[in-house]
Amino acid sequence: QKxxxxxxxxLSVPEGAIVSLNCTYSNSAFQYFMWYRQYSRKGPELLMxxxxxxxxxxxxxxxxxxxxxxxxxxxxxDSQPSDSATYLCAMPNAGKxxxxxxxxxxxxx
Amino acid sequence: xxxxxxxxxxxxxxxxKKLTVTCSQNMNHEYMSWYRQDxxxxxxxxxxxxxxxxxxxxxxxxxxxxxxxxxxxxPLILESPSPNQTxxxxxxxxxxxxxxxxxxxxxxTRLTVL
Numbered sequence: 001q002k003x004x005x006x007x008x009x010x011l012s013v014p015e016g017a018i019v020s021l022n023c024t025y026s027n028s029a030f031q032y033f034m035w036y037r038q039y040s041r042k043g044p045e046l047l048m049x050x051x052x053x054x055x056x057x058x059x060x061x062x063x064x065x066x067x068x069x070x071x072x073x074x075x076x077x078d079s080q081p082s083d084s085a086t087y088l089c090a091m092p093n094a095g096k097x098x099x100x101x102x103x104x105x106x107x108x109x
Numbered sequence: 110x111x112x113x114x115x116x117x118x119x120x121x122x123x124x125x126k127k128l129t130v131t132c133s134q135n136m137n138h139e140y141m142s143w144y145r146q147d148x149x150x151x152x153x154x155x156x157x158x159x160x161x162x163x164x165x166x167x168x169x170x171x172x173x174x175x176x177x178x179x180x181x182x183x184p185l186i187l188e189s190p191s192p193n194q195t196x197x198x199x200x201x202x203x204x205x206x207x208x209x210x211x212x213x214x215x216x217x218t219r220l221t222v223l
Contacts, residue, residue: 006151042217092209095159096168097212099144101149
């Protein structure tokens with residue numbers, strides 16, 4: 001079983017929709033939770049970064065962590081075509097980084 | 110411009126022919142790492158380096174070597190490439206040594222081993 005499992009998608013939504021992207025993890029040592037966005041033919045870039053349970057908001061993006069359930073989510077409000085990308089959750093621990101497989105999102109105008 | 114550079118960007122080679130993919134960062138970052146990305150398998154860590162002369166295995170180190178002789182460079186070496194190493198490779202760096210800081214990724218190297 002993988003340490004980090006990500007809802008595979010792909011997801012296709014209309015512009016303006018609310019999007020929910022999710023990951024589960026099994027390693028209780030994970031303390032930091034990151035979401036990276038990867039556009040086609042590009043390297044991933046950090047979108048959001050949270051530490052501990054709770055919510056963190058940044059514009060249209062909200063990252064949510066539930067450590068008791070080992071479950072993290074990224075919500076995108078008012079989704080735009082420019083949000084079309086692959087989203088990867090990532091959990092660093094003692095130098096190593098474990099990534100989810102990624103969810104590819106397409107937002108249609 | 111702050112960046113991570115990788116060379117070459119594309120490479121087609123044959124089984125057994127040694128190759129090196131270079132990675133360089135100009136941000137004075139402590140931490141550097143190599144990943145491979147394959148469809149259905151996501152991004153998997155090959156090796157990482159917390160600082161100069163310190164390297165550690167990631168999840169898929171078999172068939173790869175790295176070195177960190179200088180802070181800015183972290184080359185990935187394939188001594189005897191095989192077709193199962195055909196993949197998209199990314200180098201990344203971050204300011205802090207624990208990988209808990211933002212990782213900045215290079216543009217990727219697409220490697221095909223025939």
